[in-house]
Amino acid sequence: MIIVGLTGGIGSGKTTVAKQFKSLGVPVYIADEEAKKLMNRSKVIKRKLIRLFGEKAYVNDTLNRPFLADIIFNDTSYLEKMNAIVHPKVAKHFERWVSKQEASYVIKEVAILFENGGHKQCDYVITVVAPKEVRVERLLLRDNTSREKIAAIMKNQWTDEDKVKLSDFVVENIELQDVENQASKIHKKLLEKLK
Structure with missing residues (x-):
C-alpha cells in the first residue's frame, strides 16, 4: 500500500x-480528527493527559481543549509532552486503518x-x-x-x-x-x- x-x-x-x-x-485519514477522537476514547491517553495537565484536562469526560490550549500557548514544552502521549496511539490506529483499505x-x-x-x-x-x-x-x-x-x-x-x-x-x-x-x-x- x-x-x-x-x-x-x-x-x-x-x-x-x-x-x-x-x-x-x-x-483519506485525517490524523488530527482521529487524534481528537482517541483523546476522548482511549482510557490510557486520558489517564496520561490527566497526569500531565491535571484533573481539569477533561470536563464531563470530554477533553477540555480551551484549557489545554491555554497551557500549551504559554509553555510549548507541554505540546511536545502531549504529542509524545498521543502520536504513538494515532500511528497504531493509522496502521490498522491502512490494513483495511483496498x-x-x-x-x-x-x-x-x-x-x-x-x-x-x-x-x-x-x-x-x-x-x-x-x-x-x-x-x-x-x-x-x-x-x-x-x-x-x-x-x-x-x-x-x-x-x-x-x-x-x-x-x-x-x-x-x-x-x-x-x-x-x-x-x-x-x-x-x-x-
Whole structure:
C-alpha cells in the first residue's frame, strides 16, 4: 500500500485538498480528527493527559481543549509532552486503518508531518501552501481566534519553503477551481507511478 502524506501550515487548506482526493475515490485519514477522537476514547491517553495537565484536562469526560490550549500557548514544552502521549496511539490506529483499505494509495493528512518526522513513513508527500495573510484571514474566520494565537501556532510549524524542499508535490491553495485541477493532476501522476 502506497502512503501519501498530505501536509501544510495551519490555514493552508489541507482539508480542502483532502476532500478533493476523497472525491477522486482515494481513502483519506485525517490524523488530527482521529487524534481528537482517541483523546476522548482511549482510557490510557486520558489517564496520561490527566497526569500531565491535571484533573481539569477533561470536563464531563470530554477533553477540555480551551484549557489545554491555554497551557500549551504559554509553555510549548507541554505540546511536545502531549504529542509524545498521543502520536504513538494515532500511528497504531493509522496502521490498522491502512490494513483495511483496498485502494492503490491512501492519503494521510497530518499538520506537522515534517515536524514529527512522519514524512519518513510516506512514499510521497504533498504540501499545501497559501500566502501567509490568506491563511491568517481564513483562521480568523474559521476559528474565532486571535492573530497572536495564530502567530504562536505558525511559529511551531516549519515554513512553507522548508516543507516544499522535501515534498514530491505542491498544491497552491488560493482558488478552489485551481485546487481541483492540481489534485486531479497529482492523482493521475501517482496512478502512473504505481503502474
